[in-house]
Amino acid sequence: MKAGSAYCALHENGYEPDWLAGISIGAINSALIAGNPPEKRVEKLEAFWNKVSSGKISRPMLPGHLGRLLFSMSSAAEVATFGANGLFRPRIPPPVLFDPLGQEHALSYYDTSPLRETLLELVDFERLNRGEPRISVGAVNVTSGNFLHFDSNKEALTPEHIMASATLPEGLPPIEIDGEWYWDASLVSNTPLQYVIDENAHVCNDMLLFQVDLFSAEGTMPTNILEVGRRLKDIRHSSQTRTITDIVKDTQKIRAVVRRLMEKLPDESLSDEEHQLLSKWSCDAAITLVHLIYRQKHHELASKDYEFSSLSMQEHWQAGIQDIEHLLAQEEWINRQPQKDEVSVFDFNEIHPEPLV
Numbered sequence: 001m002k003a004g005s006a007y008c009a010l011h012e013n014g015y016e017p018d019w020l021a022g023i024s025i026g027a028i029n030s031a032l033i034a035g036n037p038p039e040k041r042v043e044k045l046e047a048f049w050n051k052v053s054s055g056k057i058s059r060p061m062l063p064g065h066l067g068r069l070l071f072s073m074s075s076a077a078e079v080a081t082f083g084a085n086g087l088f089r090p091r092i093p094p095p096v097l098f099d100p101l102g103q104e105h106a107l108s109y110y111d112t113s114p115l116r117e118t119l120l121e122l123v124d125f126e127r128l129n130r131g132e133p134r135i136s137v138g139a140v141n142v143t144s145g146n147f148l149h150f151d152s153n154k155e156a157l158t159p160e161h162i163m164a165s166a167t168l169p170e171g172l173p174p175i176e177i178d179g180e181w182y183w184d185a186s187l188v189s190n191t192p193l194q195y196v197i198d199e200n201a202h203v204c205n206d207m208l209l210f211q212v213d214l215f216s217a218e219g220t221m222p223t224n225i226l227e228v229g230r231r232l233k234d235i236r237h238s239s240q241t242r243t244i245t246d247i248v249k250d251t252q253k254i255r256a257v258v259r260r261l262m263e264k265l266p267d268e269s270l271s272d273e274e275h276q277l278l279s280k281w282s283c284d285a286a287i288t289l290v291h292l293i294y295r296q297k298h299h300e301l302a303s304k305d306y307e308f309s310s311l312s313m314q315e316h317w318q319a320g321i322q323d324i325e326h327l328l329a330q331e332e333w334i335n336r337q338p339q340k341d342e343v344s345v346f347d348f349n350e351i352h353p354e355p356l357v
């Protein structure tokens with residue numbers, strides 16, 4: 001939900017994306033933006049998150065940290081028991097070793113048909129497929145294990161393409177597209193950054209990228225078993241983000257060197273095949289990457305990515321807006337000079353105070 005509010009804050013400050021790339025819940029946020037005109041996008045994002053968080057326990061029953069911690073646990077337990085409005089609902093009866101209702105019912109604890117209905121309600125897929133902005137979402141092929149992206153520049157996207165990117169096993173079922181089955185791409189990577197950079201190499205445009213992530217590499221030493229689970233999930237997901245960012249920075253330098261070398265080589269020194277191959281690695285674009293990484297609250301546990309209470313939704317939404325406002329007020333950002341051949345990384349995330357409850 002932070003990604004949704006971050007877009008809203010950027011929208012209010014005159015920024016509109018040319019390309020949206022998402023994985024998991026990021027794919028849903030991307031579809032809500034790409035599938036609506038600019039003047040409707042904030043409204044649709046708010047409608048989605050209000051729908052998802054409706055019906056949950058609204059406020060902590062006890063004051064202080066303990067009350068907020070128990071509230072987070074009970075809210076997550078409510079979602080696990082009853083599902084999330086507009087996203088998924090539990091299968092009744094639940095899947096067991098032998099299921100007479102068939103394969104689809106046996107492969108997950110929840111049914112995601114509510115998500116399909118929500119997407120059809122809030123997203124205009126005809127508009128989404130015009131590519132204004134372009135949208136790409138990642139998924140993993142269940143049988144081959146291959147990671148791939150569904151891209152509006154290459155194919156027409158449907159609700160199933162968005163759902164495939166946001167269907168995390170064992171809770172959610174695989175989605176069938178053209179005879180193949182797909183799961184959530186976060187099984188392999190939680191960031192589409194590498195795909196965006198590689199695709200841009202063909203046209204070599206300067207880029208300004210905003211990368212929004214729920215999981216932070218930085219954190220405190222766990223003091224109990226609940227915090228161990230939270231820290232484990234943060235490290236597992238954020239390590240991918242850090243690694244890919246480092247790879248992208250090194251790769252862009254190599255691409256710039258290749259471009260300079262190709263300019264010096266006589267045309268006849270390369271075969272057509274060699275020229276075509278090197279061209280894919282030839283780019284001196286100036287790339288600016290902004291990290292907007294959610295800062296963990298003490299009361300949040302490993303369930304924070306499915307704890308959809310209205311209170312948590314409001315906190316995450318406000319965090320996204322504050323981070324964008326904080327970024328846009330920094331002199332280093334205001335006076336930045338994008339450099340050719342380089343990836344400039346900015347991380348100005350504001351440390352938000354713990355909520356008072």
